[in-house]
Ligand code: 5GP
């Protein structure tokens with residue numbers, strides 16, 4: 001999608017610190033990390049958010065969770081997967097992404 005930051009990262013036209021790539025999914029370090037491990041897992045094709053997913057996206061979701069699990073292996077103490085949907089949740093980039101956070105004790109509930 002034109003003018004989408006994460007589509008541009010997926011296309012390689014904007015650089016990112018990529019930690020994992022598959023046919024359908026890219027994982028890269030967050031530019032403003034909130035934890036020692038803070039990786040974003042995105043689908044290469046544009047989806048606005050988790051609200052845009054449906055039954056036809058089962059394979060894509062499996063690929064995203066599988067990538068998240070590989071990233072989480074860096075955090076033996078545990079890790080958290082978060083996806084923000086919409087303004088109240090603080091979604092600032094309108095392209096589906098999982099935050100993978102770990103490497104320190106994480107508070108609950110989030111703010
Ligand atoms: P959201 O607020 O939408 O849930 O998360 C967006 C995330 O994208 C934020 O954690 C923010 O730091 C990250 N981010 C924004 N712009 C860039 C960028 O250009 N490169 C990378 N690697 N991360 C970004």
Ligand code: ZN
Nearest residue numbers: 004007046095
């Ligand atoms: Zn996009």
